[in-house]
Amino acid sequence: MMADAEKVSRLLKTARGQIDGILRMIEEDRYCMDISNQIQATSSILKKTQLEVMKAHMHSCVRESFETGSPEDRNKKIEEVLHLLEKAAP
Template sequence: MKDRKEKALQRLARIEGQVRGIARMVEEDRYCIDILNQALAVKSALSQVELLLLQDHADECVEDAIGAGNAEEQRQKFQELVSVFEKVCR
């Protein structure tokens, strides 16, 4: 889980650089398709960060709720996952 956090932070730092690069491309009036391709790469990279965070949530928060035996907390954690999936599927 600590490994996932490190990976997420590394990816976010890389994404930050990519976004700055896209801004420069726009300022320089670069070819639209090149800019769009870079934006798609950022979108894909963010999806990977989302996956890491989702795995972390399942491994820690959901597992803790199951281990605690608290039915209300379990329902809440499950509902959080459902809400995220609803947003992803839109």
């Protein structure tokens, strides 16, 4: 993985901590809106993490494919990115 592993790990550990906190909130029967706010915050961190990984992919793997790869390899990289964007679309 070409992304900043330290940054990605830090973000994922933060998300994991938030998920643990959400589980505690549920066990403590906390207010629904407070739980929902924490779920949104966790989702935002995961989206930010995904963006970091995709930026690195575009700047390394995709760039390399366009500089040295075959037309088939370039098309494969494009399709991979498009497939991920399709999954992310509402």
